[in-house]
Amino acid sequence: MLGYAVRRVSGAVAVLLIMSAVVYVLFFLMPANPAQLVCGIKACTPDRLALISHSLGLDEPLYLQYWHFLVGLFAGRDYSTGPSIVHCAAPCLGYSFQYTEPVLQIIGERLPVSGSLVIGAAILWLSLGIGIGVLSALRRGRWLDHVVNAIVLGGLAVPIFITGLMALMIVCVWLQWMPFPTWVPFDEDPVLWAQNLVLPWIVLALTTMPVYVRMSRAGMLETLAEDHIRTARAYGLPERQVIGRHALRGALSPLITLAALDIAGILTSSVLTETVFGLPGLGQMTVQAVRNVDLPVVVGLVLLIGFVIVVCNTIADLLYAAVDKRVSVQ
Amino acid sequence: MTWRGSSLLVAGLLLAGTLTACGGGAQSASTAFDANNCQGGTLDVLNQDDAASHLDPARLYTSGGGNIPSLLFRTLTTRTRKAGADGAKVAPDLATDTGEPNADATVWTYHLRDGLKFEDGTAITAQDVKYGIERGFAAELPGGAPYLHDWLVGAQNYPGPYKDPNGIAAIETPDAKTIVFHLNSPHGDFPYLATATQFAPVPKAQDKGADYEKHPISSGPYKIESYDKGKSMVLVRNTNWSRAVDPNRLACPDRIEATYGLDPAVINQRLTTGTGKDGDAVTTDTDLGPSELAQLDNNPDLAKRVAKGGFPYTYYIAFDNTKAPFNDIRVRQALSYAIDRTSVVNAAGGSSLAYPATTFLPDNKNMGYQAFDFFPAGKNGDPAKAKQLLAEAGFSNGITITLAHRSADFNQDGPKVATAVQDAFQKAGITVKLQSIDSDSYTTTVSNPATQPQASVEGWGADWPSGGPFIIPIFDGRQYLAGGGNFNTAHFNDPKVNADIDAINKITDPDQAAQRWGQVDSEIMKQAPLVPLFHTTQLRLYGKNVKNAFVSDWTGVYDLSQVSVK
């Protein structure tokens, strides 16, 4: 167990370092100059640009910039804001001169939004996806199965921004069932929180769901063909029990890994969702940060994504081992 | 790279649903507006993104200091808050007048009003104004306009108050209420410049450098109750402000709540629908796009809630007049004749959002607009005339040029306009190769002579409604900057024009100056140094309970300090 932990952690650190280095290089190569962007649109003289570059630390060679970043990550780092010095304590992901705040803090403020979005949507797409998939497997070849298949294929072919816009148009404009979603923190008003997130949840879930429908349908069909299902039937277990306990368990355990990856990769998919619904989450911030060439924020986000991927993968491994006892022998 | 696109697309879909949503709307706004009885209510502001801009008076660009900042930051002078051409004039704000110049307009003196206070009750002094200006020089607080840097005597190398607390000698504060500026050359436009947020007072004791923007100290009618950058901001009344000390701002709403991070289409949709609080909503950064116009025809009620204005702006094709083939005036004229302004205007959004340009100055009285068209190309261009000119210049087989444009269409210098130009030039035997440049680095690339493309689609807007800032950076031969930040992409250098510019700079009467700028414009355009394409106009929606949302020729949009939701 200790060996496992050591391997996982060291692997994760390596992965994160590589990812952050790649981002540094990429942004360094990008034509847009962050100093130029803060300097102003008109008449930014070269010496003023140089001053700004210096104050942002952009005049240093790339490897030094990255080195300072690494040092900051482990030892914290000081940033000058003019009259005073801001200390960014370790693990310092950097300081955004756009937001005038340490990156970690900015991310922390936005995490609840993306978190709420993802967790709610995940619950939806998992339950709906699995439910429909299983039902379609049990009705294999019948009309329900065909309908589900068609919907799944359609769902795969319609990008999320179309679904999101349609939903907004229909629910908020035509039917006026609810106002346009805005972000209300959970601790402020749980009911409003949920009310505002319902639509984004549904839309995100709808676009993520098709894969789960297919997987659970296929998994179900495969498990139903397995020997132990025959055993269960041969011993006269009621069909409800055969399906509900034995088939389901086998069919769904492979979904754990998939779900972990999807939840980890959600930042990508939440980009458009958050943009369409105007939710001030990490996805929306990613868009703004890339647009503003806000390197510290982008690096911070990338590290966060990497970290989440590693964590989700680890959780998936452990969970899988817990569900399928063959994987781990205690 | 633009993410605008992703959000823009929302618009059409959303607006598609408007008709049913707002059938019989506008009865609530029936009572007439009364400035003396407009106070109360909460105004909602629905905006896209404020993460990249900074709510620090030192970091706001002059023309960017328009709406919310002017509720917090009072400046020495300000714009007259009036509709149309009357709104493009300077009015005193903190100062008692728009400035007392010396004879050649190189020294400007201002006196502060009585009873001015910050939100915490401390008195506003001339030293506070001076300190605010000095902050704008600090490299830690970039973003402001460069005029003070260029105009003040000996200020070019001033590093800001954090590195040099001695301050700028060219700004004198003989007493707490007087401030004097010494300029290195005549600038009759100085009162316009004094409307910039750099001229807002900042109490030195409360300066936190880059962190100041989290809670800037207000001198205006509102102060910040809470501010979460990129997400939301709440403004409440500043009890240390009153109309008695500020004749310009009405400040009707009791409270202003701004939401950031919204999709532009969602903003327009919410303003259109106007359910609940959205009836009291406005936006300060979202205009209507071409695809959203058709519905205005079908919805007269909605059409009434559109503020129409023209922020002075000109789009044009720029090229280096010193390089072949553009060093031949006949080639330049040929380009002017070849352009099809109808298709270009259509590409820019159609006749409701743009109008053809044959002058460089936009149709704005205060800027000195004079109508002329030296190379009449008609509605759809005159390719025959262009061909003839080219042949005269020795290009009977036509020419090939590379035209750069911004990679995305969120301004009017993107692929749409560029392809319209390409198509029109084709007919005149001018083959255009398009070069797409990433949006974020476009301005940097075209404004650096070392990287300047052969030709490019560019736009220019006024920092204030006067001919000076519109013409000088583009056509003053001495403003050519070989190291970058150069907007004289034509490399235009006409001694007569240079002399005219110097002369007009000494004029302190705006009307007289405007007259002269119009003449300069015509003088320049005769030489066809660039091909003017079109000027833009803006259409902006406001909520159905919002009153007094008028538009001035200065900003082109409605003014939050004047609107009411009561």
Next chain:
Amino acid sequence: MTAPSEARPGFRVFAGRFRTDRAAVFGAVVAGLLVLLAVFAPVLTAIEGQDIASFHSDLVDSARGGVPLGPLGGISGQHWLGVEPQTGRDLFARIAQGAQISLLVAVCATVVQVFLGVTVGLAAGLGSKLVDTVLTRLADIALAFPVIIFSLALLTIVPDAFPRPLLLALVIGVLGWGGTARISRAQTLSLRTRDFVAAARLSGAGGFRIARREILPGLAAPVITYAALLLPTNVITEAALSFVGVGVRPPTSSWGQMLSTATTWFRSDVMYVLIPAVMVFLTVLSFTLVGEGVRVALDPRTTRLTRKAG
């Protein structure tokens, strides 16, 4: 045992199964038509008598933002699918050329993805434990990484002179090999324990020969299956990238680029958004159907392979 003689194992079985799958056949027909449209785009456009770049200011209503005059987005005998708002350019010409770009980019990207994925998968499956761990982690990252950030950065770095469609194909391909790699690795791991690999080793065959002769043919079925499903995904990705403004350069058109400008016109010119949307939808749907058909026909039990691997 199946007896009849045939060129490849099970090809006839495959073709037979595929043919009985009505959805797959429908998909194949639609996909075929789309490919024909792409291939003969210049010819068809010439028959129509239009081109992709000519503006028609007389066909749009300038005062109303430039909506096409006439019903259904200006559909007429001259303009089979109507014209583009604002510019009045011929939509059929642009759609046909868009088919060229979209399909070309998607196919090339798929080739790149498959090539990289199979190479990495083979290396991971046959290499040492360390190689395997490193490559597997890389594939994990590649799978879950916010590709869009990297695409944006990459596409802005490369100079304009580089042909955009090729660049798009490369970027999509280079960033999207994770899935193929996983599948290839899993299949390699399963194949390498087979006795025929042991037999090859006994004959003295080296690692490269084994990879090429023994493993690679075995990767074909799952990889082809996966690739058939990757292709429609790449169509969407191309659309998305063109959509955010880093796609092909004007006046070249692609469906994604058309969609990005078209969606705002939903209300004022529904045909303008409908046409590229339907094209993307048809492409994705038809290729997905073909992919599904291939998958089922190749091996009804590969169902879980696509995501389970690893």
Next chain:
Amino acid sequence: MSESVVSVRDLVIDFHTEGDTVRAVDGLSFDLAAGRALGIVGESGSGKSATALSLLGLHRGGNADVTGSIDVLGTDVLAASNEQVRQLRGNRIAMVFQDPLSALDPFFKVGDQIVEAYRAHNKVDRRAARKRAIEVLDRVGIPDAARRVDAYPHEFSGGMRQRALIAMALALSPEVLVADEPTTALDVTVQAQILDLIHDLRAETGMALILVTHDLAVAAGNVDDVLVMQRGKAVEHGPAADVLGAPSAVYTRELVAAVPRLEQPRESKVVGGEPLVRVDDVHQVFTVGSFLNRTKVHAVEGVTLDVLRGEALGIVGESGSGKTTLARMIVRLLRPTSGRIRFDGRDLADDRALREVRRELQMVFQDPVSSLNPRRTIGESIADPLRVQGEDASRQRVRELLALVGLDPDRIDRYPHEFSGGQRQRIGIARAIGLRPRLLVCDEPVSALDVSTQAQIIRLLASLRSEFDLTLIFVAHDLAVVRQVSDRVAVMSKGAVVELGETDALYDNPTHPYTKSLLAAVPVLDPELARQRRLERGLLTP
């Protein structure tokens, strides 16, 4: 004879696959009287398993058409409602399956699965059901049943899993037990234990048994009557002693003749000569387990033996004895963890030396499915080693090799799936022989084949051996087969060689207790002898 508990008439089972219809069972009829045991015997594809499944109505909802009539304990299985069939299943007629690995749900505890089955038919609370589960687990010989009731299937060995399944049946005290190849996947000693267990349980409870098996000897010792099936039809049906002792049908006669006899001595070649392979204190340690839990498995622990030039050395052992690992180390598919293997004086650990002798060490594999690349023609598969070694790899040469192993050379361009298991094994042999190796290691070359095919392959190997002057290592779990082939035999258990000697000497006078128990467990064809052996086993293991 009492009345029938199972009565099958004109049973026809058709499977539908993609437009194809395959008739698995074609007009089968038989009866089973209460308390009696019927063996259904046949080679693969004879329809015996399909018959067994049909008795419990397990084809319901599948892609099979079942017609005729099946009467089980008065219930018409084909006509009854789902609920009626459910009531019947497990409770009155239970089934034990072939593969104990997959027959239990891996996600649930063994005890819980028994409890579940028990409660499906008995209205009792969990507690009582659990008590019953422990009771039956204990009865079927699961040690420490009270604790193991909470174990997961993977924590059980194959034999224990089969016991657990039997326990599940036992818990419900059915009147008929259908055992479908219940011991095929098990080692010979475990097979004997399981068969003995079923035998004892029958004696105790008086339940009737239908034993489906491919192994005539297994049937011989455990049933009263035998039904021989071929291609869905019964070819012979009668008392076990008659059918197996004096078969009347031709097919049965061939079948019986092909069964390798353990007690049959062979004419051993006199083997002298110096050793070709010297195995010196060889160890192999594998690291296995998932990421959470790695354990070291000692597959081979200190084996030392010589393989003499020209001999056929048999290596027998049960699964996990390390015999395959040893074989793979000898041909250097595996590098020994420690110890040394020399071939013709060269140390195989040295890569240069290995390259020189690589072609001389060839192998024939167990699984005819996995040993040929399904994506390549058999011609390519055979030519490949020749090509690698720079030999003549012409089509002519490949055709010669095909002819040599008794295959039609014209089928050179066919793919493996077009061949039967035996034919594929011949292809594998052709591939190995092509390089004219000096040592041929055969790893369970016939265990996946039907008996009749087994005999052919063994004959082929024998003829090739003399023709090419091969030294042969023959690895197998089947003691009778090994005796047929080998000059000397090594018995392996738990990674070590426990006994090594001349074949006849070892089989007739085993010295090591493990060898003894192994030999005692082998099923025999003669029902009388089988009874005797069972008694002996009872004495051997208390």
